[in-house]
Amino acid sequence: MQKKISTIPFNGTAQQEAKLREMIAQYKDDPGAVMHVLQEAQEIYGYLPIEVQTIIAEELNVPLEEVYGVSTFYAQFSLSPKGKYNISVCLGTACYVKGAAQILEKASEILGIDAEECTADSTFSLTACRCIGACGLAPVLTVNDEVYGRLTADEVPAIIEKYQS
Amino acid sequence: MEMINIKINGMPLSVAKGTTILEAARSAGIKIPTLCYLKDINEIGACRMCVTEVKGARSLVAACVFPIEREGTEIFTNSKKVQDSRKHTLEILLSNHDKKCLSCARSQNCELQQMCKDFGVEDENKFEGEMQNHEIDNSAPHLIRNNNKCILCRRCVAVCKANQYVGVIGVNNRGFDAEIGCAFNKKLDETSCVNCGQCTAVCPTGALIERDNTAEVFAAIADPDKRVIVHTAPAIRATLGECFGMPIGTNVKGKMVTALKMLGFDKVFDTDFGADLTILEEANEFIERVQDGGTLPMITSCSPGWVKFCEYYYPELLPNLSSCKSPQQMTGAIIKTYYAEKEGIDPQDIVVVSVMPCTAKKFEISRDDQNAAGVPDIDISITTRELARMIEKEQIQFTSLPDSEFDPTLGVTTGAAAIFGATGGVMEAALRTAADTLTGQSLDTIEYKEIRGTEGIKEATYNVAGLDVNVAVVSGLDNAAKVLDKVKAGEANYQFIEVMCCPGGCVNGGGQPIQSGDTRNFVDLQGLRGSALYEEDANLPLRKSHDSPIIKKLYEEYLEKPGSHKAHDILHTTYVKRNKY
Numbered sequence: 001m002q003k004k005i006s007t008i009p010f011n012g013t014a015q016q017e018a019k020l021r022e023m024i025a026q027y028k029d030d031p032g033a034v035m036h037v038l039q040e041a042q043e044i045y046g047y048l049p050i051e052v053q054t055i056i057a058e059e060l061n062v063p064l065e066e067v068y069g070v071s072t073f074y075a076q077f078s079l080s081p082k083g084k085y086n087i088s089v090c091l092g093t094a095c096y097v098k099g100a101a102q103i104l105e106k107a108s109e110i111l112g113i114d115a116e117e118c119t120a121d122s123t124f125s126l127t128a129c130r131c132i133g134a135c136g137l138a139p140v141l142t143v144n145d146e147v148y149g150r151l152t153a154d155e156v157p158a159i160i161e162k163y164q165s
Numbered sequence: 166m167e168m169i170n171i172k173i174n175g176m177p178l179s180v181a182k183g184t185t186i187l188e189a190a191r192s193a194g195i196k197i198p199t200l201c202y203l204k205d206i207n208e209i210g211a212c213r214m215c216v217t218e219v220k221g222a223r224s225l226v227a228a229c230v231f232p233i234e235r236e237g238t239e240i241f242t243n244s245k246k247v248q249d250s251r252k253h254t255l256e257i258l259l260s261n262h263d264k265k266c267l268s269c270a271r272s273q274n275c276e277l278q279q280m281c282k283d284f285g286v287e288d289e290n291k292f293e294g295e296m297q298n299h300e301i302d303n304s305a306p307h308l309i310r311n312n313n314k315c316i317l318c319r320r321c322v323a324v325c326k327a328n329q330y331v332g333v334i335g336v337n338n339r340g341f342d343a344e345i346g347c348a349f350n351k352k353l354d355e356t357s358c359v360n361c362g363q364c365t366a367v368c369p370t371g372a373l374i375e376r377d378n379t380a381e382v383f384a385a386i387a388d389p390d391k392r393v394i395v396h397t398a399p400a401i402r403a404t405l406g407e408c409f410g411m412p413i414g415t416n417v418k419g420k421m422v423t424a425l426k427m428l429g430f431d432k433v434f435d436t437d438f439g440a441d442l443t444i445l446e447e448a449n450e451f452i453e454r455v456q457d458g459g460t461l462p463m464i465t466s467c468s469p470g471w472v473k474f475c476e477y478y479y480p481e482l483l484p485n486l487s488s489c490k491s492p493q494q495m496t497g498a499i500i501k502t503y504y505a506e507k508e509g510i511d512p513q514d515i516v517v518v519s520v521m522p523c524t525a526k527k528f529e530i531s532r533d534d535q536n537a538a539g540v541p542d543i544d545i546s547i548t549t550r551e552l553a554r555m556i557e558k559e560q561i562q563f564t565s566l567p568d569s570e571f572d573p574t575l576g577v578t579t580g581a582a583a584i585f586g587a588t589g590g591v592m593e594a595a596l597r598t599a600a601d602t603l604t605g606q607s608l609d610t611i612e613y614k615e616i617r618g619t620e621g622i623k624e625a626t627y628n629v630a631g632l633d634v635n636v637a638v639v640s641g642l643d644n645a646a647k648v649l650d651k652v653k654a655g656e657a658n659y660q661f662i663e664v665m666c667c668p669g670g671c672v673n674g675g676g677q678p679i680q681s682g683d684t685r686n687f688v689d690l691q692g693l694r695g696s697a698l699y700e701e702d703a704n705l706p707l708r709k710s711h712d713s714p715i716i717k718k719l720y721e722e723y724l725e726k727p728g729s730h731k732a733h734d735i736l737h738t739t740y741v742k743r744n745k746y
Contacts, residue, residue: 002342005349050349054746063332064746065356068348072338 003072004116006080010051016044020052024059033060034070038077047078083118083125085163087111088142092131095139099153103139104128106153110160124163171238186217186228190242191687197242198251198280200318200369202229204686207323212316213254214280217242225250252284260292261341262370263313269371270554274679276369277316299344304352306531307360307524307675308375312344315372320682321345321364328668330643331474333358345372357477357745359642361470361666362524362548362675367685375524375676379551379558385516385544386429393516395425396434396496396575400522400586400671401549403697407678408553409563414693416701419568424556426569435571436519437578439496440585440594442719443467444710446489446736447591448598449727451661455632460484462637462652462659465591467491469529470666470675472740474642479649480742485662488737490542492585493519493526494535496575497542498735503723504575505538512538519546522586522674525666537735548676574715580702581710587695588640588670589616589623592663596627596636597709603630611708617699619669619691622648624659636661641668669695 023040027033037060041052048071057064071077089095089104104126108114111124118125134140137149141159148159167182173193180189190197200212210227217228220239225247233240241247258277266272281289299312319336322345326332333356337346347356365373385393402418411417425433451463466472466487475482490498497519501512519526526546529535535542547555556563570576581597584590593613600608615625616636621644626635637659639645645664651657667674669691680690707713724732 002338050746053348063326063335064348065333065335066326069335069337073336 003077003079004114006047006049006118008081008118008120008122010049012045012049012051017055019044020055021059024056027060034062034067035074038067038071042077045081047081049079049081078116080116081118081122081125084123085143086125086127087160088127088129088132089115090130090132090134090138090140090142091128092135092138094131094135098138100139102153103141103151103156106156107141107160110157124160169233169236169238171233171236171240173240174242180233182234183232186219186226186231186233186240186242187215189233190217190228190240195242196683197228198283199229199682199686200276200280200316201320202686203320203323203367203682206327207318207320209319212318214251216247216250216254218244218247248284251280252286255281255284255286256288256291258316259286259289260294261296262316263311264289269314270374270377271368271371271679275371276681278370279681295341297341297344302346302352303376304354305358305360306354306376307362307527308353308365308373310345310353311372311374312346313372314370315345316370317343317345318369319345320367320369321373324363324367328641328643329359329361329363329666330478330646331357331359331361334364357743359470359473359477359666360525360528360675361642363667364675365524366673366675366677366679367682369682375548375550376527377551377554378527378545378547379555381545382518382547382555385518388516390514391516392431392510392514393429393518394432394434394500395430395518395520396436396439396493396500397421397425397520397552398436398493398522398586398671399440399583399590399698400674400677400694401520401552402701403586403672403694404522404549404677405553406563407680408550409556411564413680413684413688413690414697416697417563418701419570420563420566422571423566423569424561424563427561427566428555428559430518432572432574434496434500434575435578435582436492436496436521437582437585438575438713438715439492439494439499440467440582440591441579441710441713441716442495442499442736443489443492444581444591444594444598445716445720445727446495446732447487448595448602448710450487450489451595451599452602453728455660462662463487464662464664465595467585467591468525468664468666468671469523469532470525471642471645471664473525473528473743474645474666476740476743477745478646479653482649482652483740483742485652486740488733488739490535490736490738491526491529492582493521493529493546494542494738495736498535498537499575499719501538501540501542502735503719512540516544517542519543520549520552521546522549522671522677523667524548524675526676532738533741534738549674549678550676553678577713577715578705578707579710579713580705580708583701583705584698586671586698587617588619588665588691589613589638589663590670590698591665592616592636592638592661594710595661595663596629596634598711600627600629601709601711603632607709616663619689619695621668634661635659636663638663640665640670642666644668672698 115128210230215228216225218241302310406417581594672694
């Protein structure tokens with residue numbers, strides 16, 4: 001699947017940037033550093049926008065395209081920020097056969113965003129994730145750390161409503 | 166070096182331990198097909214066309230990256246299993262390929278098409294299924310990317326990063342979604358691409374094609390109100406014949422001029438004239454910088470890919486760039502000023518077409534401050550490949566044409582200009598003139614052999630009129646970056662540096678005739694093409710730019726002297742810092 005590039009304006013802080021630069025400095029002369037640096041950068045920012053990738057490219061002295069290429073190769077990297085509430089729908093095998101696809105579709109319809117995207121007001125983001133190990137509760141979604149199990153698509157609106165406002 | 170005995174297709178052979186199967190087979194006269202492999206820069210074993218059978222190995226191996234380590238290794242390059250595998254690979258590549266071969270600019274010159282023929286692909290639609298539908302990127306002034314014809318060989322990525330340091334293209338996404346593109350899916354024109362076009366020269370298919378401006382040229386020729394003047398760069402005569410099946414390194418100057426006249430151009434001039442003029446201005450600028458304590462080292466500015474690279478990547482060295490326009494622009498500027506005045510033609514009515522080995526020239530013509538007569542110095546810039554296309558379209562039988570001469574008004578040129586097309590040529594030409602100017606004599610030593618040849622970085626020290634001049638000659642932007650880093654760090658003491666964007670100089674420019682990966686890997690393309698120019702130099706009666714009668718006349722009648730106020734207005738330019746992102 002092609003990675004979705006967020007159009008939400010970047011609002012990284014000076015502290016985040018200082019932390020990023022300090023982290024990159026430790027990898028300066030390591031030729032294989034791009035992936036490690038991307039991982040740690042994602043921990044700092046939650047995602048990897050062009051502003052962050054440009055700093056990485058400049059500091060490691062590699063082309064921006066090389067950094068971007070790595071960030072689009074691995075599923076773990078996101079080019080879209082996480083919202084205040086991240087709704088994560090499990091698409092593991094058990095959840096999938098129990099109708100997780102319809103759950104995801106419903107959430108997507110209500111929020112007006114696709115999986116791996118974030119709403120314009122940064123309140124919600126939607127993720128399709130791998131098995132989270134709660135197969136007994138299939139199908140499952142999580143909102144940040146809250147777990148909702150044995151769901152049907154009809155129950156999704158009420159769950160989202162709890163976090164709106 | 167440890168030698169081991171092996172067998173290829175039953176034939177005994179002794180090779181150095183560690184030699185790849187591809188190289189070993191080649192040394193025994195056996196060709197193995199390759200699509201992705203480019204020696205030294207793209208050894209990734211990805212395309213699977215070079216698979217061969219090694220006795221005892223579990224599966225087929227990629228010959229391009231498989232080192233032969235064991236005594237007694239037996240290799241089969243053409244077994245049934247190998248043949249079937251290659252055919253299958255091609256069928257799979259075709260399953261996601263835009264197969265509009267009849268109208269493709271690379272038809273009959275496409276490595277994928279050739280291999281399908283060679284390996285007996287009978288059904289181009291054997292595997293039907295989902296196909297990618299990529300948007301075509303025609304944002305850049307010099308090329309069109311059509312990823313629907315891309316086979317993901319990554320040759321373009323390799324030349325862009327390894328040879329040219331730029332690295333603005335790479336593989337994005339993975340699996341079926343993988344495609345060659347720029348960071349954050351930007352268009353090529355939104356990146357720090359320098360327009361060198363090396364990617365178009367190595368693409369095995371029609372995924373990367375130079376922007377074709379031939380329709381504009383035909384239209385100008387057909388317009389009765391326009392005087393259409395063409396001039397051809399030094400490196401065109403050394404390569405154009407390749408497009409018509411002639412051997413690499415054949416100088417086709419005479420046939421080329423005949424063909425241009427047949428195409429209907431009103432005048433056929435030689436960019437070598439502009440090269441001679443560049444030398445007069447550049448040698449003068451160098452002497453002035455040395456005598457007046459100007460910024461040194463001075464760096465040449467003929468190569469627009471290099472100039473744009475400097476603007477993006479080394480803007481702090483812009484004061485070191487010679488302010489001279491390139492020979493293309495100088496020729497156009499003189500045509501639209503001096504020549505137009507002499508002939509009593511309004512420059513508005515002149516269309517100047519340049520034939521260049523270079524795709525970056527398509528960008529250069531639109532730069533600021535390249536309009537000496539108030540109109541662009543050059544109207545249309547086409548590549549060697551486009552000229553060949555025009556000749557084909559007019560059904561001109563190139564190989565059987567008689568020779569003719571350039572129009573003498575701006576067509577009598579020197580050997581110094583001829584060698585501009587090879588790395589080291591500009592430096593050698595400039596030294597010939599600088600040495601004579603400083604000594605006030607006509608010196609007999611005119612061959613500066615230390616700076617000839619296709620090495621990426623060459624250095625020498627010459628004593629010019631009692632002054633030791635340290636020079637460096639660089640081709641390929643990765644090499645340029647290495648030398649410039651030394652200059653920036655104060656680790657080098659050069660006074661004069663020649664930089665050519667493309668490895669080997671203009672003879673290997675991004676607009677030059679397509680040669681297969683196989684030829685690029687196993688033939689000295691740059692050397693053979695360059696030798697045609699050094700031969701031309703050796704055989705010309707005049708070999709120093711300042712000896713050219715038309716250059717002398719031009720200064721007498723019009724420009725006064727090199728570096729004059731008028732010369733500055735017409736022949737010099739300025740540069741700008743550009744942002745990479």
